[in-house]
Amino acid sequence: MKTSLSERYITAIINELPAEMHDDVRAELEASIADAITARIEHGETRETAERAVLTELGDPSILAASYADRPLHLIGPRYYLTWWRLLKRLLVIIPPIVFVVVAFAQVLAGGTIGDILAEAIVATISTILHVCFWVTLTFVIIERSGGDIGISWSVENLPEPQEVGRGKGDLIASLVFIGLMLAALIWDQTRAFIRIDGESIAVLNPELWPWAMTGLIGLLVLEAIFALVLYARGGWNFMMAAVNTVLSMAFFSWFITLLVRGDLFSAKFINLWSENGVQGDSLYTLAVIFGFGVAVISIWDITDGWVKANRANQTAESKRGALAT
Numbered sequence: 307m308k309t310s311l312s313e314r315y316i317t318a319i320i321n322e323l324p325a326e327m328h329d330d331v332r333a334e335l336e337a338s339i340a341d342a343i344t345a346r347i348e349h350g351e352t353r354e355t356a357e358r359a360v361l362t363e364l365g366d367p368s369i370l371a372a373s374y375a376d377r378p379l380h381l382i383g384p385r386y387y388l389t390w391w392r393l394l395k396r397l398l399v400i401i402p403p404i405v406f407v408v409v410a411f412a413q414v415l416a417g418g419t420i421g422d423i424l425a426e427a428i429v430a431t432i433s434t435i436l437h438v439c440f441w442v443t444l445t446f447v448i449i450e451r452s453g454g455d456i457g458i459s460w461s462v463e464n465l466p467e468p469q470e471v472g473r474g475k476g477d478l479i480a481s482l483v484f485i486g487l488m489l490a491a492l493i494w495d496q497t498r499a500f501i502r503i504d505g506e507s508i509a510v511l512n513p514e515l516w517p518w519a520m521t522g523l524i525g526l527l528v529l530e531a532i533f534a535l536v537l538y539a540r541g542g543w544n545f546m547m548a549a550v551n552t553v554l555s556m557a558f559f560s561w562f563i564t565l566l567v568r569g570d571l572f573s574a575k576f577i578n579l580w581s582e583n584g585v586q587g588d589s590l591y592t593l594a595v596i597f598g599f600g601v602a603v604i605s606i607w608d609i610t611d612g613w614v615k616a617n618r619a620n621q622t623a624e625s626k627r628g629a630l631a632t
Contacts, residue, residue, distance in 0.1 A: 310357070311357050311358065311361055312336075312340075312343075312357060312361065315335075315339075315361050315364070315367055316332055316335045316336065316339070318368075318371075319331065319367045319370055319371045319374070320332055320371075322367075322368060322371035322372075322375070323371055323374055323375055324375070327374065327375070331374055339357075339360055339361070339364075342356075342360040342363075343356045343357050343360050346359060346360065381443065381446075381447050381450075382443070382447060382450055383450055385450070386446050386449065386450055389446075390442065390443065390446045393442060393479055393480075394438070394439065394442050394443075396479070396480040397438050397442065397483060398435060398438060398439075400480065400483065400484055400487075401434055401438055401483075401487065402431045402434050402435050402438070404487065405427075405430050405431050405434045406427045406428075406430070406431045407427075408500055409427045409430040409431075477534075477538070478534055478535065478537075478538040481530075481531070481534040482531055482534060482535075485527050485530055485531045485534075488527055489524065489527055492511070492520065492523070492524065495509050495510050495511055496509055496511070496513060496516065501576070501579070503579075508573070508575045508576055509573045509575070509576065510572060510573065510576050511571065511572065511573060512565075512570055512571060512572060512573045512574075513573060514570070515565070515570065515571075519561075519565065519570075522561060523561055526554065526557055526558055526561065529554060530554055533550060533551065533554060542615075542619050543612065543615040543616040543618075543619045544616055544619060544620065545613075545616050545620065547612070547616060548612040548613045548615070548616035551608065551609065551612035552609045552612065552613075555605045555608045555609045555612075556605065556609075558601075558605065559601060559602060559605040562598075562601045563598055563601065563602075566594060566597065566598055566601075567598075
């Protein structure tokens, strides 16, 4: 005896459901399909035509099975999509450019041609982009499928004040990721090294900075992470936060410049590599000055940015108080 289309349809659905749901879902579907077919037959359709029309309207049995099992049919749903997209964009802005510069720099030191430098840097950057996209997406897929809660939900309490200067969760995550990358880079440089020539590992930073000087740098990075958390928790900048940010920036600047001037920042092998590639005497001095100037510019920009944001936040708060007073 040939199995009916309805039976085949119902079987296709329950085969994708847990065993404990089979009986209830089968009974529900048999009743609803039979009622729909009967209604069409009463309007003059043949049973075969009515059955085909009803099952066609119900659609793909896998989709219906997913609705019964409350199983999402998307990688990332609306609950986490915007968080995933914002985080992904921030990481793609930060990580691939860093990888490109580091790999290109290493190839220059290794004496590679311009073609080799660009090829290696581009390949590494593309690989990094793919890894970032894959792992960030996989993380959110796992969260979505496991029914986990990362503490992100919208409510009217999340509505921002007009023109308020603050930092959101995305800024916090970006800051923590960047600090984590800095810590990973320090450890990698000292354990595996970014530069490897003829099987020899060449660290960029002087290994003799361990333990005290390097512990100080790691401590500053930890303080920077704490600062980012506090800034997020309080919802934005004020003059106290700008002052703390200034102290941290000056501490970073002092750490780098002091060691640079003393000639203790870079490893001897790293400096010799420059010499072996034709960079001597005055040229090395010029490069050191350029590096120090770059560190100074970054520090000044970070300090200025903090005070500007604090001033804007203060002006916004004063305008609110003025509006309430009137």
